[in-house]
Amino acid sequence: MADIRHGITVAALALLLPCAAAAGPAGAEGADALQRLVHQDCGSCHGLQLKGGLGPELTTEALQHYDREVLVSVILNGVPDTPMPPWRPLLSQEDAARIADYLLSGEMK
Ligand code: HEC
Structure with missing residues (x-):
């Protein structure tokens, strides 16, 4: 069961990859691109x-x-055995920290 769920998570992540890659020529490092990623990619599950x-x-x-x-x-790392995927393949530690700060403060730096 856990294996099947993992497969679904990986498939979902593969679908999201092109979106993240299309976030902009500056890559996920730009504040705008990172903010867009949060609302579009995270937003696909957590709401826009x-x-x-x-x-x-x-x-x-x-x-x-x-x-x-x-x-x-x-x-x-995601939340194991739930649809929340690990973002490690797509986001650096620094990007994840900036997203965490953004979610906690409402301001993307
Ligand atoms: C494929 C759907 C999906 C995507 C995409 C997704 N999440 Fe989640 N996320 C979930 C689900 C489902 C949970 C609830 C897991 C559980 O049951 O504990 C969750 C839980 C979380 C939690 C814990 C919230 C809490 O109240 O405990 C955080 C924080 C979070 N996600 C952040 C993010 C961020 C940031 C992104 C984008 C980088 C993201 N998620 C993308 C599905 C997703």
């Missing part, structure tokens, strides 16, 4: 406004109980 969908709400209010480091690790 991050207010929840298949995945839970990711608003600043909803994530206040999260430690920054835990949030970075959830983004990089």
Whole structure:
């Protein structure tokens, strides 16, 4: 069962890859591109406004109980046995940290 789910997660990730690659010539490093990635790619599950969908709400209010480091690790490693994929293949540690800061503060730096 876990294997099948893993297969689905990998397939979902493969579908998302072209989107992430198309985020802009500057790559995922530009603040605009990274912000777009959060709303489009994360938003495909968490809602374009991050207010929840298949995945839970990711608003600043909803994530206040999260430690920054835990949030970075959830983004990089995903949540096993759920549709939340690991973003390590697509995002650097630095990008994941910037996304975590963005989610916690509402400001992309
Ligand atoms: C394929 C769908 C999908 C995509 C794409 C996705 N997520 Fe998730 N995410 C989920 C699901 C489902 C959960 C809930 C997992 C669980 O049951 O604990 C989740 C959980 C989370 C959580 C924990 C939230 C909480 O309240 O515990 C965070 C943080 C998160 N995702 C961030 C992100 C970020 C940032 C991205 C984009 C880089 C992203 N997710 C992309 C499906 C997705």
